[in-house]
Amino acid sequence: MRNVENWLSRGSVGRKMEFLRLCKALHRAMQDGIERSIRQTGVDLTTSQLDVIICIAQGCGRPVNQRDIEEELRLTNPTVTGILKRLERKGFVTRTVGSRDRRYKEVRLTERCALLGESLHPSAQEMLGGMFRGFTQEDFDTLTRLLRQLVENCKQLSQEEGAVPAQAVTACPSGAAR
Numbered sequence: 543m544r545n546v547e548n549w550l551s552r553g554s555v556g557r558k559m560e561f562l563r564l565c566k567a568l569h570r571a572m573q574d575g576i577e578r579s580i581r582q583t584g585v586d587l588t589t590s591q592l593d594v595i596i597c598i599a600q601g602c603g604r605p606v607n608q609r610d611i612e613e614e615l616r617l618t619n620p621t622v623t624g625i626l627k628r629l630e631r632k633g634f635v636t637r638t639v640g641s642r643d644r645r646y647k648e649v650r651l652t653e654r655c656a657l658l659g660e661s662l663h664p665s666a667q668e669m670l671g672g673m674f675r676g677f678t679q680e681d682f683d684t685l686t687r688l689l690r691q692l693v694e695n696c697k698q699l700s701q702e703e704g705a706v707p708a709q710a711v712t713a714c715p716s717g718a719a720r
Contacts, residue, residue, distance in 0.1 A: 573589050587634075591634075593615055598649055598650070599651060599659075605649075605650070611626075633652055635649050635651055635655065
């Protein structure tokens with residue numbers, strides 16, 4: 543086959559597209575690892591539900607409402623509504639009329655969820671230790687800083703007219719819920 547130059551071989555586009563494919567592969571591998579760990583504990587929980595629980599837990603002690611979760615995880619209202627309904631049925635969250643704004647329901651973790659966290663902690667610690675094996679604290683901090691910068695750049699692009707749709711940019715929960 544003849545070596546034909548195309549748009550992917552010009553400049554750094556090809557390398558950057560390869561990086562994006564690696565990010566997608568990493569996301570899938572991490573999600574598979576997390577799901578496997580959850581299944582081993584016998585808990586009926588999906589990674590999406592775990593993301594929402596983490597988002598609520600990182601609310602820094604203040605009430606979190608559904609819109610906070612939607613914004614932090616960049617999910618649609620119907621998606622978060624469905625996840626919260628399932629978590630509520632499983633007894634992991636409660637939703638009450640908001641104290642700050644009665645139009646929004648505050649979402650809180652239940653005692654059952656706290657107990658779940660205690661039982662998942664050793665498994666999560668082992669899995670995450672394996673995932674980041676060979677990383678120094680400096681490596682981890684640098685990777686985190688660079689990924690946050692990349693996520694922020696993608697968010698800014700998605701807000702510009704004619705850019706990548708917001709749903710195309712996803713991130714794991716990081717930092718406190720807004």
